[in-house]
Amino acid sequence: MRKPVEAGLREWVEQVSMLLEQDGVPRMAGRIFGWLLVCDPPEQSLEDLASAVQGSKASMSTMTRLLAQSGLVDRVRLPGARRDAFRIQPSQWQTLWRSRIALIQQATALTERGLELLSGRPPAQRTRLEELDRQYRFFLRALPEILERLELEEPSGERRARARPARGREPARHAT
Amino acid sequence: MRKPVEAGLREWVEQVSMLLEQDGVPRMAGRIFGWLLVCDPPEQSLEDLASAVQGSKASMSTMTRLLAQSGLVDRVRLPGARRDAFRIQPSQWQTLWRSRIALIQQATALTERGLELLSGRPPAQRTRLEELDRQYRFFLRALPEILERLELEEPSGERRARARPARGREPARHAT
């Protein structure tokens, strides 16, 4: 029986999940992610999570897997431990933004295909799509550069030395 | 009864709607948007839309309003015409990206609030959130600049006017 999550934090976690929900993330998954952002210690077992976000074990299992698959969360097994632990994946933001880029790529592919379909038509009919296409191409060019800049700006010298003195050494491993 | 939409285009429109769906746009609204991107003429009545995307009049009414409210589509009344017409709003992309920025703003607000809540805690517990907060701040700074660049690159000077006065007067059908 864990100590109940402080009220302020619980509410905050809920807000995180509601924000994530707008991006298609299930509520419960959002809560887990939110909680993992602020919990202490950073690694939490399924049971920890279940009690922290007040969800079923089944949800924890399903949603942690979903989060792990989308690269937002790491599943780790501390050596000798009996249970798995979860923590937010340090470079989750990369995953996030790369998936966003992937979306834009899809969109660009679509506008191109659309222009093909309209190839025979009068120019006036194509301008709308052409404009959109131009936009997407622009962002496709610009976004990676932005990400680059973000990475350069990194103050804490990238996450190399992010070594957290968790009890015991970490398997710093990222399986899947 | 309009001529049925060409098969290739119909499929393309469907793909557009499925892509938009990932951003929380209802299927039918996505179809309308897709269709408005390629149709001829660019202005379409409710009836046109209904037959083009094979949906009910009710859907057309609801979804066009939704699209208009989110700034993706314009409702216009050609002078003397009896029916309203819809066309994609020329600067829809701005709306799109601005709403994206708004999301990031919300997120930033959340990370800040979170850091407040953790103010008393040991630094080690705060790093995760601090990192995320940094990321969001960065994008909040970077994105407007990007949009600016996109606008400058614009070949057709048309979209200089950011809020073009709607040609047909706003029908007082419903406010806000």
Added chain:
DNA sequence: TCGTATGTTCAGTCTTGACTGAACCCACGG
């Protein structure tokens, strides 16, 4: 080998919201 602790999967419930036909409202032309 068994018993137990962990995690996964299944079947079912319940909520949400997209979509529809039909009723309704309103402005305009007679």
Added chain:
DNA sequence: CCGTGGGTTCAGTCAAGACTGAACATACGA
């Protein structure tokens, strides 16, 4: 003043999927 075309709104249906308890699978310690 009616009648009609155009648009909105309502009530209801339907499907998707989030969430759950419980059954199931697996590995490990005794």
